[in-house]
Amino acid sequence: MTESLALLFILFFKIGAFSFGGGLAMLPVIFQTISEHGLMTAGEFANLVAISQVTPGPVVVNAATYVGFNVASFAGSLSATIGVTLPALVICMTATKFLDKFKENRIIMNVMKGIRPATIGLVASGVIFLAREMTFAPIPLIIFAATVVMSGKFKINPIVITLIMAVAGGLLCG
Known part of the structure; x- marks a missing residue:
């Protein structure tokens, strides 16, 4: 059980730390990750996406909570949810501290220009995944x-x- 909780935390921490573009853009990353570890089938994941969309809160947090609960009940949902939200919390707190200093920085602006098209690609990937699983x-x-x-x-x-x-x-x- 402890191994499952640690695995959920680490997997979702990585997803939270290295995925950009919000919940829809992160869904393909979540699916790929949980598929590699045999945590859920494609059909179960399609149901997860539907449930995550209609329940209150951010899609990625709902998805992490659902996967965690599916794997290890309440403790699993807690572990996955903390894992996916912790990076965003740390990044936001750090970014807020330095935002004014880098607001006009050309390198930061160019990084943002590079992230935008990648984000659109990730969202499109999520749409394609859902379309493949749709009846x-x-x-x-x-x-x-x-x-x-x-x-x-x-x-x-x-x-x-x-x-x-x-x-x-x-x-x-x-």
Whole structure:
């Protein structure tokens, strides 16, 4: 059990320390990491992504908590969650201290210009992963299209859309 907790902490600490671009960009890294260690199947991970999206809080924290719980119950969720959030806490506290000094630094600005396209690539990778795991049956495609229309054309609140589509999915897919 202690080995599992240590492994979860180390894996998610690395993910938190070396992934950029937020939760969606970090999902492929999480999947690759947990797959290499046999912690979850692709189908289980697809469910994790859906649950992480609809539960309150950052996607990556929700994902870490879910994986940790799946592997080692409450202690595992705590270990993975602390592991993934600790690097961000330390980096933010350090960056805040030095932010004013480097605000106009050309090297820092160029580093940020390099990180942006990489972040977009990581998010795109997450979308591709989810698309591969999605069942392309008529009902899920209709739910997807309705979500895009409700969000893009009618500007309906995402919370309302999520609730509507959860009910639709439960009624139509179950």
